[in-house]
Amino acid sequence: MKDELRQLLENCIETGSEEDLKALSILMEGVQRKINRKNNIYLDGILHMEKKIDNHSCEIIIPLNPTLDNNLGIVHGGITATVIDTAMGTLANNLLPEGYGAVTNQLNIHYIAPGAGEQLRCRAEIVHQGTKTMVVSGEAYRSDGKKIAHATGTFFIIKK
Missing domain, CATH: 3.10.129.10 (Hotdog Thioesterase)
Structure with a gap:
């Protein structure tokens, strides 16, 4: 799973526009909020x-x-x-x-x-x-x- 995710992330970073990368950053920050228990569920974190x-x-x-x-x-x-x-x-x-x-x-x-x-x-x-x-x-x-x-x-x- 981690290798697939790394490959997907690298592909997004390599081929994405600045707008795409900003969106990816916002989404990843949201998942990190869930991981860090700032939010209880992924949706709360992503938003x-x-x-x-x-x-x-x-x-x-x-x-x-x-x-x-x-x-x-x-x-x-x-x-x-x-x-x-x-x-x-x-x-x-x-x-x-x-x-x-x-x-x-x-x-x-x-x-x-x-x-x-x-x-x-x-x-x-x-x-x-x-x-x-x-x-x-x-x-x-x-x-x-x-x-x-x-x-x-x-x-x-x-x-x-």
């Missing part, structure tokens, strides 16, 4: 997520870079949805007792404005906490403070 959580809300901030853009040069809607869903799910899971987890059952997202700037900030709050489901709301903001998306999610509560 360079910084989380703040308490019993009432969860906030996630990610730096924006061209690897997250769509072909229009703005943040891909799937990235926005992923970060909002992660904020909502993190909050839901944080509120559950040991041995239980929350998984997304339904995600509704309304895109309001293009994502651009230096960072994306997503904030989630509980709307309803039941014994079998939770409903959570989330919002995403760009660097200048403009709201770019509003979402709601329903989460199943399951035994781990």
